[in-house]
Amino acid sequence: MKFNxxxxxxxxxxxxxxxxxxxxxxxxxxxxxxHVVQPGDIVFVDHPKYYDKALQSPATIILINKNxxxxxxxxxxxxxxxxxxxxxxxxxxxxxVMARAVIADSATIGKxxxxxxxxxxxxxxxxxxxxxxHPNVTIYDNTIIGNNVTIHAGTVLGADAFYYKxxxxxxxxxxxxxxxxxxxxxxxxxxxxxxxxxxxxTTIGAGTKLDNQVHVGHDxxxxxxxxxASQVGIAGCVLIENFVTIWxxxxxxxxxxxxxKAIISAxxxxxxxxxxxxxxxxxxxxxxxxxYKELASIRLIPDIIEKLDNL
Numbered sequence: 001m002k003f004n005x006x007x008x009x010x011x012x013x014x015x016x017x018x019x020x021x022x023x024x025x026x027x028x029x030x031x032x033x034x035h036v037v038q039p040g041d042i043v044f045v046d047h048p049k050y051y052d053k054a055l056q057s058p059a060t061i062i063l064i065n066k067n068x069x070x071x072x073x074x075x076x077x078x079x080x081x082x083x084x085x086x087x088x089x090x091x092x093x094x095x096x097v098m099a100r101a102v103i104a105d106s107a108t109i110g111k112x113x114x115x116x117x118x119x120x121x122x123x124x125x126x127x128x129x130x131x132x133x134h135p136n137v138t139i140y141d142n143t144i145i146g147n148n149v150t151i152h153a154g155t156v157l158g159a160d161a162f163y164y165k166x167x168x169x170x171x172x173x174x175x176x177x178x179x180x181x182x183x184x185x186x187x188x189x190x191x192x193x194x195x196x197x198x199x200x201x202t203t204i205g206a207g208t209k210l211d212n213q214v215h216v217g218h219d220x221x222x223x224x225x226x227x228x229a230s231q232v233g234i235a236g237c238v239l240i241e242n243f244v245t246i247w248x249x250x251x252x253x254x255x256x257x258x259x260x261k262a263i264i265s266a267x268x269x270x271x272x273x274x275x276x277x278x279x280x281x282x283x284x285x286x287x288x289x290x291x292y293k294e295l296a297s298i299r300l301i302p303d304i305i306e307k308l309d310n311l
Contacts, residue, residue: 002030022075146184161218
């Protein structure tokens with residue numbers, strides 16, 4: 001998430017009422033999660049295990065719970081609870097604004113776009129030309145939809161990320177300040193859910209087609225001309241490259257990459273990154289032919305046991 005206007009280290013420290021290490025005028029341009037940070041961003045870290053990863057990341061401002069040696073060219077914000085303060089910054093720079101109409105006044109709708117009854121369009125939503133939005137679709141704030149997009153009934157774009165910190169006696173929610181971006185010529189089936197990014201964009205690439213009841217987690221990026229069948233569940237921070245086909249009821253864990261032109265058969269469970277230009281099957285998903293050879297071998301086990309018993 002980039003700020004509308006650049007901030008300084010002193011500005012951010014004042015908002016959080018915290019100490020800082022670095023030049024008071026050090027530029028702060030935005031805030032992001034560790035996997036999408038860029039120079040000028042704030043990243044938060046609250047566990048020693050991840051200090052080095054945060055300090056060596058592209059982020060140039062580290063919101064941290066210990067005064068550590070600051071790498072050259074970077075700055076620190078010292079907080080007793082970085083998770084809480086990261087949420088505070090999200091609320092400050094991306095506050096929730098009540099939309100008072102089915103289509104918010106700040107939303108923009110392109111030419112020849114049809115929006116059917118009971119659709120909710122939130123603040124600062126952008127919808128392009130020649131789109132068709134079917135009944136009971138919910139489009140949360142800041143969603144961007146390209147041209148010639150079809151969204152079927154009951155779909156939700158921009159719900160919060162499923163992202164919690166395990167504290168004593170409760171789960172503390174990380175507030176989602178990102179958005180959803182739908183590129184041109186995308187079709188989204190009925191009852192799909194596409195969560196907004198935590199700080200960046202959950203993105204569906206041009207020409208991609210989603211069947212009914214597909215879930216896409218926060219900050220996932222799906223490439224161009226992908227086909228995703230019904231009841232697929234994709235966790236957060238997944239990268240799916242172009243021309244990928246995913247059949248029904250596939251489950252994909254967070255943080256993996258699915259390579260270009262990969263094909264994943266129905267009911268597979270993806271627990272690691274998969275190279276492109278291959279077909280996959282099973283749980284954990286693996287090369288299609290290899291998995292079927294394994295299944296064929298398993299079917300032979302009763303015969304082998306029977307032969308051994310008769311020796």
